[in-house]
Amino acid sequence: MSIYPDLRLYIGGEWRKTRDDLTVVNPATEEEIGRLPHARISDLDDALEAAETGFRVWCRTAPRERADIILKASALLRERQEEIARAITAEHGKPLAQARLEVIRGCEFFEWDAGEAVRSYGRVIPSAPGVRYLVHHQPIGVTLGLAPWNFPMSQPARKVAGALAAGCSIILKAAEETPAGALHIARAFHDAGLPKGVLNLVFGTPAEISGHLIRQEAVRLVAFTGSTTVGRHLSGLAAQNDTRALMELGGHAPVIVCEDTDVERAAISGAVRKYRNAGQVCTSPTRFFVHESIFAPFLETFSGRAAATKVGNGMAQDTEMGPLANERRVPALMDLIEDACAKGAELCVGGSPIEGPGYFLKPTVLANVPDDARVMQEEPFGPLAVINPVGSLDEAIARANSVPYGLAAYGFTNRADYIDRMTDEVEAGNLSINTLEASLPETPFGGVKSSGTGREGGTEGLENYMIVKTVSHSMSIV
Known part of the structure; x- marks a missing residue:
C-alpha cells in the first residue's frame, strides 16, 4: 500500500533494518500492510549509547534552539498530516477524520512543550546577608518512552515532546501493532535537524526491550502509558535501580x-x-x-x-x-x-x-x-x-x-x-x-490510585523530565 511507510528502526540518526521482522496488519481487512524490523539486544545497546551521546549534546543546547527544532518538526508533521493520517487509519482502523485530528493533537503537544522549554524557571530563596540559595531545573538524562497502540502518533508525541523540551534524549519504543505514527515523528525530527542520538526509535518484543533497557544505569526515567498490570511490573523494574517512573495507567x-x-x-x-x-x-x-x-x-x-x-x-x-x-x-x-x-x-x-x-x-x-x-x-x-x-x-x-x-x-x-x-x-x-x-496540551494529565503516578502535559508534565538542584552560595568561606 503506497500510503504506508517503509518501516525501520531509527538509532543514532540512522535508519536501519534487521534480519527479523514483524507483520503489521490492517484491522479492517486483516491484510498485511507492512513488515516491522525487530530490534535485537545489540540494537538496543546501540540505541542506549547513541542516547547517551545525544544527551551530552542536547542538554547543552540553548532552550531557544531546542524549541526552534521542536517547532520545525511540528510544522513538518502538519504539512504531512494527510500522509500520516492515512497510515494511522491503515494500521489502527480509526476513521480518517479522527486520524487527521490525532496528527494535529500530536503537533499541539510539541508546540506547547516547545514554549515551555524556554520557561523552565528556577528561583532565588530569601536568605541571610552574604548567602544565596538558588534552585535550578536540569534535564534528568536518558529517557525510555513506552507508548501504546491506541493513539499511534499523539501518544508517542507526548513523551517525545516532554523529553526533548526538557533537554533529555529519549529511546522511544512505540507499539508494534501501530508503528507508523512514531516513525513519522522520527522522520520529522530527522528532517528538522535534531542532533544524532537525541531521539531513537525501536520496536521488538516489549518485555525484552523494557527488561533490558530499564536495568541500564544510563536510563534515568521510564515514561509508560498502558495497562495497570504492565505498569506495575515496569515500576518494579525501575524501583530496583531507583529509576524515576512516570506511569499513565488504566482507567474506568x-x-x-x-x-x-x-x-x-x-x-x-x-x-x-x-x-x-x-x-x-x-x-x-x-x-x-x-x-x-x-x-x-x-x-x-x-x-x-x-x-x-x-x-x-x-x-x-x-x-x-x-x-x-x-x-x-x-x-x-x-x-x-x-x-x-x-x-x-x-x-x-x-x-x-x-x-x-x-x-x-x-x-x-x-x-x-x-x-x-x-x-x-x-x-x-x-x-x-x-x-x-x-x-x-x-x-x-x-x-x-x-x-x-x-x-x-x-x-x-x-x-x-x-x-x-x-x-x-x-x-x-x-x-x-x-x-x-x-x-x-496545556493541562496536566494523569491518574490517582491504580491509574498511575506523575503527570504529562502542562507545566507539571515537564517537571517529570527534570531534576531539581539546590545551590547554596556563600560570599565568604565558612
Missing part, C-alpha cells in the same frame, strides 16, 4: 448525570464520545450513573445514538467507528458482555461481532448491570457502555469511586453545589463537568 471512567441536566445533550455527547476510537481510550466514558428521574429518556436517547453509529472501514468517508485495533479485543469484550448478561444485565444495543473480514464489534449498551458483573470493575477498552440508575448524587459518587482506578471522570449538572461536591469527592486525576474533554 464514570459519568455522573444529575437530574437537572439537559438529558438529550448529555446522552448524545456521551454516546458520540464513547464510540470515538471504538472506545479504545483510557479516558473513554464507560460507567454512566444516571439519576433515576431521567434514566429512561437518557437510556433511550443514548441507545438510539449508539445504534445509529456508522461502523466500517476507517477510509470510508461516512465511517464514525472503525474496527478494534487487534484480533484479541473482540473475544475479550464478548466475554465481558456475556458475563454481564448472565448476571442479569439488559442488553439494549449491539453485543455481537460484525460478520466479514476485520475486527469489528457493534457499539454496545448494557443497562441495569449488577455490581458483581466483571465489566463494573474491569475496563472494557472498547465500544461498550454501561448505564445504571442512581437515586442521589451521594450514591453516584460512591459508585464512581468504587473501582481501583481514578484517571478521568465526568459530570453533567448545572448546580454549583453539585459541581463543588464532585470536585471535592470524585477520585480522579481529571474531572470534566458538562464536557467530555479530559485533557489538553
